[in-house]
Amino acid sequence: MELRTVLVEPKNEENIGAVARVLKNFGFYNYNLYMVKPPSIGSKARYVASHARDLLATARIVSTIEEAVKDASIVVGTTSKRGISKSKQLRMGTLTPSQLKEKIKRGNKEGILALLFGREDIGLLNEELKRCDMVVSIPTSPDYPVMNLSHAVAVVIYELRDTGKYTDTDTDTDTVSTSNALKLASFEDKERLFRHIQTFLDEIEYKEHKKERTMLMLRRLLGRAELTPREIQTLRGILRKAEWKILYSHTSNR
Structure with missing residues (x-):
């Protein structure tokens, strides 16, 4: 499957630059990064991105989550909460990144997996999580469970690095063959x-x-x-x- 990282209304351009750097660290190149209503991408983001500035230049800027995921086959939301209030009627069981990896690796599937990462201050809203196919939560200390945006992206992408397609590289090798793949x-x-x-x-x-x-x-x-x-x-x-x-x-x- 092709992996797509979607940043939902990120506030800090340095975090955006750090995310671009993380993606390139793990082999995800152009057109893998989508951003919903980001701030202006300036010199701070480019400085932090370092040699991943090209990912900032090719990032897709969209107005809604729907635009970012409309062609995706699987939409995965991320949250720091492992249990959500029953009164909110949102009891979606969360997966760890490694559990998500195992689910994706089962069978040969063709399509796009979109990973949604929420706002630095409030994350993804309940209504946004409800529309996801799966929800992932990174196991962290209960004393301080909320991770920096770019760090969260790094943990999830590291786990999924050998399940997705590397794009726009000098090699034709994909980590998952799409021949006879099941189109989702x-x-x-x-x-x-x-x-x-x-x-x-x-x-x-x-x-x-x-x-x-x-x-x-x-x-x-x-x-x-x-x-x-x-x-x-x-x-x-x-x-x-x-x-x-x-x-x-x-x-x-x-």
Whole structure:
């Protein structure tokens, strides 16, 4: 799989420079770095990046997370919290970076894995984590669990360095062969499925107070399933058939 690092609203340009340097340290070159609403990239970022300044020049600047991950097959959020309030209805089990590595290495999969790293002060919001297929947390001391942005990127990228594709190097070697690889559905494909499921729940008058929790559970379940485009089409076909049967039943009873 191709790995993509997405920095969500980073505040500090020195951290951005340090992230670029980390990516190049572990063999990830041009077009691997996306940034959502970053600050201006100036001399401080370039100084810290050192010989990785080219990554800053080719980084993709976008306005939303959706733009950064729309073509990604797997979206992984990062958080310093290993347990999130039940009242928030966000009980997504977190993986360690090494556990994520093992999940990715199973089978030969083709697609983009997007790693989301949150803001230096508040990280990723709960609503942003809910839309991720998986969530990763780095095991740290409970006395001081929050890591510097570039350090967190370094830990995760180090673990995943031999699972992803190295791009724009002088060699044609990829660490994972894409021949006969299983092509996974994109984030956009899955979002269309989730919108369809949401509409279906409305149509069957699913209990309002259960909808949010049910949708989160389905996102977790289907996110772990690593669906292909054909599987997405099949699931949506089943939903359309059920919708048609419900409509026909209502029409016949009039």
